[in-house]
Amino acid sequence: MHRRVWDTVRQRLQHNLLVAAQAGLAATLSWVVAQEVLNNPQPTFAPVAAVGVIAAALGNRFRRAIELIVGVVLGIAIGDLLVILLGTGPLQTGLIVFLAVATAAVLRGSGALLVQAGVTAALVATLTPTAPDLELPRALNALVGALVGLFVVLVLAPLNPLRAVRRAADPALDRFARDMTAAAQALASADAERAEEVLDRMRDADPELDELLEVVSAADEVVRLSPPRWTRRRVVNAYRDGVQHMERAFRNSRGLVRRINTAVRDEEPVPPELPAGVELFGEAVRLLNREFLAAREPVRARERALEAVREAGRAYRQGLGFSGAIVASQLRAVASDLLRATGVSREEARRLVRESAEG
Known part of the structure; x- marks a missing residue:
C-alpha cells in the first residue's frame, strides 16, 4: 500500500x-x-x-x-x-x-x-x-x-513534446491494448465475469485518455510556437491527427466489450476466429503507439488491424449469434478508426476494411 x-x-x-x-x-x-x-x-x-x-x-x-x-x-x-x-x-x-x-x-x-x-x-x-x-x-x-x-x-525551458507524449501515451495505449487482449481471452474462455471486469476498467480509463489528449494538445502548441522544438513537428503532428481517431476507437471498443459480455452470458456460439480478431486489434493498438513514437510509417499497425477484420469476417461466415455479429461489426468499425489514426483517408479505410472482411 x-x-x-x-x-x-x-x-x-x-x-x-x-x-x-x-x-x-x-x-x-x-x-x-x-x-x-x-x-x-x-x-x-x-x-x-x-x-x-x-x-x-x-x-x-x-x-x-x-x-x-x-x-x-x-x-x-x-x-x-x-x-x-x-x-x-x-x-x-x-x-x-x-x-x-x-x-x-x-x-x-x-x-x-x-x-x-x-x-x-x-x-x-x-x-x-x-x-x-x-x-x-x-x-x-x-x-x-x-x-x-x-x-x-x-x-x-519548453516542454519536450515527444517525452511528454510518450509518458502519457504509453500507459493509456498499453492499457487499451491489454484490455483488448483480456476481452479476447474472456470471449475465448466464455468468462462473463472477466469480461465485466474489463468493461469496468475501460469505464475508469477516461482520466488517462483525457490526459493524453491534453498532453498531445500541449505538444502541438510547443512544436508550433517554440523554435527549439520545431524539428519535432512531423512526429507530433502525426500523433495530433491520430489521437482523435484513437479516442473514438477506444470509446467504440467499450461497446464491443459490452457485447462480448452479452454474447458470453447468452451462451452464443463463438468461433475461435472472433476472439483472435479482438486480440489482433489489441496488438494493432500497441504497434501504432510504438511506430508513431519511433517516427516510422505505421505499416505494421495497419496490417494487424486488417488481420483483425479478416478474422472477424471468417467468424461471421461461420455463424454468430446476435451479440456476436455486433462484436464482429464493431471490430470492423474500430479497425477503421485505427486506420484513420495512421493517416489513411476515410474512403480508403472503408475500402480496406470492406475488402478484408470479405477476403
Whole structure:
C-alpha cells in the first residue's frame, strides 16, 4: 500500500517537475525585468502574471496568456477605481472582488479570466494602502509577467513534446491494448465475469485518455510556437491527427466489450476466429503507439488491424449469434478508426476494411 502511494507521488512529481521549474524561473525573471529594467518599485504583479501563464491549461497557454493579461488589466482598472470611490478595508475588498468578477462574467470571460480579474482586484485592494499611485506600473508588470511566462515555456525551458507524449501515451495505449487482449481471452474462455471486469476498467480509463489528449494538445502548441522544438513537428503532428481517431476507437471498443459480455452470458456460439480478431486489434493498438513514437510509417499497425477484420469476417461466415455479429461489426468499425489514426483517408479505410472482411 505504501509503495503504491509512493509510486503515485513520484509519478505526479515527475509529471509536474518541469512546470514547477518553469514557474520558479518565470517568477524570478519577471521580477528582475519589472524592477531592474522598468524601475517599478512594486513588481508584485509581474511574478503573479508569469506564474499564471505557467499554470494555464496545457495546450492553451498562448490563449490563456491573453485572457490572463485581460483579467489583470480589468482587475487593476476596477480595483483602482473602486478603491478611490470606496476606500480600503475588508468589506470594500469583498465588494471590489465581486464587481471585478461580475464584470468579467458580463464580458463572457472564461474561468481563467474570472479568477485572474478577482485575484488582481483583491491584490489591488489590499496593496493600495501601502503602495498607492501605481496603476500604470501594475498594468505593465502584468504584461511583463505574462510575456516572460510565455518566453520561458516557449524558448528557455519548453516542454519536450515527444517525452511528454510518450509518458502519457504509453500507459493509456498499453492499457487499451491489454484490455483488448483480456476481452479476447474472456470471449475465448466464455468468462462473463472477466469480461465485466474489463468493461469496468475501460469505464475508469477516461482520466488517462483525457490526459493524453491534453498532453498531445500541449505538444502541438510547443512544436508550433517554440523554435527549439520545431524539428519535432512531423512526429507530433502525426500523433495530433491520430489521437482523435484513437479516442473514438477506444470509446467504440467499450461497446464491443459490452457485447462480448452479452454474447458470453447468452451462451452464443463463438468461433475461435472472433476472439483472435479482438486480440489482433489489441496488438494493432500497441504497434501504432510504438511506430508513431519511433517516427516510422505505421505499416505494421495497419496490417494487424486488417488481420483483425479478416478474422472477424471468417467468424461471421461461420455463424454468430446476435451479440456476436455486433462484436464482429464493431471490430470492423474500430479497425477503421485505427486506420484513420495512421493517416489513411476515410474512403480508403472503408475500402480496406470492406475488402478484408470479405477476403
